[in-house]
Amino acid sequence: MLAQLQSDILRLQGFKPAASGLGALSLGVIDEAFPNRTFPLAAVHELWAPAPEAVAASSGFMTGLMAALxxxxxxxVWISTKRTVFPPALKAFGIxxxxxxxxxxxxxxxxxxxxEEALKSPALTAVVGELRDISFTASRRLQLAVEQSQVTGFIINRNVKPTTTACVSxxxxxxLPSETPDALPGIGLPQWRVELLRIRNGRPGVWQVQWQKNRFVIATDQPPATSDQQPFQQAG
Amino acid sequence: MARFISIWFRYLATDWFSLLNPEYKKMPFVLRQPSHGRMIVSAVNAAAVRSGISCGMALADARALLPDLHVLDDEPDKIQRVLYKLAEWCMRFTPWVALDPPDGLFLDATGCAHLWGGEEKYVQEMTKKLTARGYTVRVAMADTPGAAWAVAHYGKNPGVVPAGGHMEALLPLPPEALRLEPQVVERLHKLGLHHIKQFIHLPRAALRKRFGVGFLQQLDKAVGQELEPLQSIQPMEPYHERLPCLEPIVTATGIEIALKQLLEMLCLRLQQGQKGVRAAVFKGHRVDGKVEQISIATSRASHQVSHLFKLFEIKLATIEPALGIELFVLEAPKVEPHLPQQEKMWEAGGGLDDVRLAELVDRLSNKIGERIYRYLPDEHHWPERSFREATSLQEEAMTEWRTDVHRPLHVLPVPERIEVTAPIPDYPPLLFRHKGRVHTIVKADGPERIEQEWWLQQGQHRDYYRVEDDEGNRYWLFRLGHYHDETFQWFLHGYFS
Incomplete structure (x- = not known):
């Protein structure tokens, strides 16, 4: 009863239940954080990446999501002022x-x-924009564009101090340091600390995620706080 | 029945100078040009002609006749450009205009006159508009360019020569009207042949013997027995639509409506011919004679009015109507077959074949230029050459994308120099410094040696290492050259996820 009401409210707020063809994106434990327990499609997500290392990590996680979509x-469509993506590397993330x-x-x-033009086109599945900054008004325009076309947008925001935006998350x-099986030398599979700082109608959280052969593996135990990051705070 | 118009700008050069400076209109003035070490008169205005001055006269003689004669330097190149501009302006009367240097134009008016309510009105309108622009003109219309030229230059009352009546019109004219060489004209006059009717019926063999083959050719061109080759200043586009306006258009809405109407007309024709536009030009002929134009290109043939309109819409604001636009022209210089089965994919949707994707690409590239890239694998080991640009949205990859080697998701456009500490040969470095920050390396993989492809480029090989620093960030480093060479350098090339 309560769950029914909750999903009704969400639908009225513009969160549509996942379309049948796009149900493939499942993030296991992380799904709990989203409204309706599904990754919000037809929305614009913001990834905050102030340094080139963070841009690379964000792109990795994001392309993993996009591959499923x-x-x-x-x-x-991937929009930037200067392409830094190495196209052959996308294949490793399933695209x-x-x-x-x-x-x-x-x-x-x-x-x-x-x-905005790309987000308006229903021929696309996802649109990525590498931006230095985005204002609230601009992000609102993008959000309005996707509501028509059902495209999912990702913004890689390289601003050191991001402002408030109308993005859904x-x-x-x-x-995170990679792990190799049996402590063998060398570099293992990519591993990230994924922080969901803000999510509309959901619960923010933090997880440790590994990319293994075209799928995400989420560590169930408490993520380790690395030295350079401030302790995790419950945002929102 | 073909109909031609000849326009003769009686005082083209002097009229043009008078437009720049209206004071010259009243006073007698001439243009001068050096010739064989002396100055001769190269152009005169009406007032100077009345005083007995003519073209080709020595300037000193002209000054003797009229001591207060005003003289300017002639600019023949500029005058030719003026003539070309006038020819472009005349495109509003017919799509086919040819130059007749130095001071005339030929118009192919076949099938155009009824739009102006008859040939008389057509020629009158032309004369009126050109006179209003400040040019003295003589306009004549006839069945052949030669006859029209003759009547325009030497006819008593230039105007419309009715269809089939050009022979009668030619008879009373002097031989100069046939555009003959001066020596031939002189010989004709010496023989007492002052009118065309006096020699047109003479035996052709005798005429050829006395005056040459060129003379007969000119005669035949005027009469219409020989076709006169003329080159239009702009080749006619097979896909071309025109929309003349009764009142000059100045508003943006007006221009939009005109564009939409033209697109509908053009797309209907294209659809019937199973063709689609790849490039299109929209032109607005302004009241002041200038032509404003915008052009678009598409990545695949299209005859969708709404799509083409959207492409033009972005640039529409750059059209400056000034006092108004009186004629709109839409041309499609590049069309391609557009078959109905392409339309079906639109229904299916999705993927790279989607028409809506092509339309998006068009919209983007018309605003930001050709900056949309799609990449395909290329069989090269050198990282920068391992992929290439695809030529179209549909081009398929010839080979598979490589997955057996580790490549970073983000690379630097140009590898950046770093300082490293690498004490053991061919071992990964212990730490490196980039942009003032020191990264201590905890884990590493490598080296992966990539040799230069000598058939493409000479240079040293690269030894690549994947390294992870103490914060968990992963980098792609390489050493250029051998460890023992002493000239080796280290570079940072990319960031792994």
Whole structure:
């Protein structure tokens, strides 16, 4: 009864239940944090990445999510002022690199315009924008664009101090030391500390996530706090 | 039945100078040009002609006739550009305009006159508009360009020569009207042949013998027995629509409506021919004679009015109507076959074949330029060459993407120099410094040696290491050259996730 009411409220607020074809994206424990227990599609997510290392970690987690969305024949657009993505590397995260269109805009201003245009196009599955900053008004425009087209948008925000945005969520992904089986030397599978700092109608949280052969593996035990990060605070 | 118009700008050069400075209109003035070490008169205005000055006269003689004659330097190149501009302006009367240097134009008016309510009105309108622009013109219309030229230059009352009546119109004209060489004209006059009717019926063999083949050719061109090759200043586009306006359009809404109407007309024609636009140009002919234009290109043939309109819409604001636009033209210089089965994929949706994706690409590239890339694998080991740009949205990969090697998700556009501490040869470094920050390396993999592809580029090999620092960040480093060479350098090339 209560659950029914809750989902009704969410639907009225614009959160549609997951469409049948896109149910493939399941994040296990993390799903608990989302409204309706499903990753919000047709919304704009913000990934806060103030350093190049953080951009790489965020892109890794994000492309893992996108890979699930883009199966089997989705197309994504990646907008930036200068492409830094190494296309062949996308394959390791389950995306066929030739199904991504890279748009290089001459200035930051055009990046927002291009992102809005791309988000309006129902032919796409996901749109990524690497931005230096985004204002509340601009993010609101993007959110309105996706509500029509059902495209999922991701913003990699490289601002050191991000402002409030109308995005549905704010994530912060940082690299964790990789683990190799049996403590063998060398570098193991990518591992991240995934912080969900803000989520509309959900509960923020923090998890330790590993990327293993085209799927996420979420560590069930308490994530370790690494030396450089402030202790985790319950946001929202 | 073909109909041609010849426009003769009686005083083209002097009229143009008078437009720049209206004072010259009243006073007699001439343009001068050096010729064989002396100055000769190269152009005169009406007032100077009345005083007995003519073209080709020595400037000193002209000054003797009229001591207060005003003289300016001639600019023949500029005048030719003026003539070209006038030809472009005349495109509003017919899509086919040819230059007739130095001071005339030919218009192919076949099938155009009824739009102006008859040939008389058509020619009158042309004369009126050109006179209003400040040019003295003589306009004549006839069945052949030659006859029209003759009547415009030497006819008593230039105007419309009725269809089939050009022979009669030619008869009373002097031989100069046939555009003959001066020596031939001189010889004709010496023989007492002052009118065309006096020699047109003479035996052709005798005429050829006395005046040459060129003379007969000119005669045949005027009469219409030989076709005159003329080159239009702008080749006609097969897909081309025009929309003349009764009142000049100045508002943005007006321009939008005009564009929509033209697009509907064009797309209907394209649809019937199973064609689609790849490039299109929208032109607005302004009242002041300038032409404003915007162009678009599409990544695949399209005849969707709404899509093409959206592409133009972004640039529509750059059209400056000034005093108003009186003629809109839409041209499709590049069309391609557009078959109905392509339309079906639109229904299916999704994937790279989706029409809506192509439309998005068009919208983006029309605003920001050709900056949308799609990459395909290329069989090269050198990282920068391991992928290449795809030529189209549909191009398929010839080979598989490689997954057996580890590559970082983000790379630096140009590898950046770093300082490292690497005490043991061919072992990964212990720490490195990049942009003033020291990273202590905890874990590492490598080296992966990548040799230069000597058939493409010379240079040293790279030894790549994947390293992880104490904070868990993963980097892609390489050493250029051998450890023992002493000239080796270390670089940071990318960031792993």
């Amino acid at each position: 883009m199966r089997p024949r989705g197309v994504a 066929k690199p030739d199904r991504v269109l890279f748009v290089e805009v001459p200035r930051e201003r055009e990046a927002l315009w291009a992102m 704010r994530w912060r992904i940082t690299s």
